[in-house]
Amino acid sequence: MAPHDRALRRWLRSLADKRVEDLIFVNRPFPHDVYLPADVLLISSLRRLYLGFWYFPDIPGLPAGPHVFPHLREIGLCSTVISAGEIEYVLQCSPVLETLAIILSINPSSHVRVGSRSLRCAVLWMSMAREFAIVAxxxxxxxxxxxxCPGAPSGVFPTNVKIGYAPELRVLGYLEPSIHALEIGNTVIQVS
Known part of the structure; x- marks a missing residue:
């Protein structure tokens, strides 16, 4: 995709003009180190967005606020290199987001904080994060x-799961005591 940067940006602007609602945008074949064109953030009509095999663009200078993705209900970040700050940026730009899926992704800062008034489902699937905190x-x-922690021996890359304010939480799944520590409010649940 890297050699086609201009065409990609033109194509994404065209999708924005046509008010596309569903977009799956995958960088295949590799290389994996291609930055997602920031023009994808100009498609304010999106309701579902799935991104695969990208580096998320640097957020300084990008449009921000609830007008960026005012209709976005579902986002999947698949094999995408994205920082915790960039995840927070996506959440802040998506006021009606209901589903956030982080699949096979690498979070360089590895302390992911998820806070959203509209979010109903969060998925962290085969992704690296030292801490995954659900707040507000x-x-x-x-x-x-x-x-x-895909591929790492048990206990080498533990993930602390912190749940702050989530009064409607009904399903909490696939915790592995050897790699997950669970903290709900002020209560810490550990192995043994």
Whole structure:
């Protein structure tokens, strides 16, 4: 995709003009170190967005606020290199977001904080994060975790799961005591 940067940006602007609602945008084949064109953030009509095999663009200078993705209900970040700050940016730009899926992704800062008034489902699937904190998510019903440390021996890359304010949480799944420590409010649940 890297050699086609101009065409990609032109194509994304065209999708924005056509008010596309669903977009799956995958950088295949590799290289994996290609930055997502920031023009994808100009498609304010999106309701579902899935991104694969990208580096998320640097957020300084990008448009910000609830007008960026006013209709976005579902986002999947698949094999995407994205920092915790960039995840927070996406959440802040998506006032009606209901589903956040981080799949096979690398979070360089590895301390992911998820806070959203509209989020109902959060998924961390085969992704690396030292801490995955759910804060101020009054509508969150499901938190799905699975193999948050792909390929690492048990205990080498533990993930602390912190749940702050999530009064509607009904499903909390696939915790592995050897790699997950669970903290709910002030209560810490550990192995043994």
């Amino acid at each position: 998510t009054p509508r969150l019903e499901r938190l799905i975790l699975w193999q948050t």
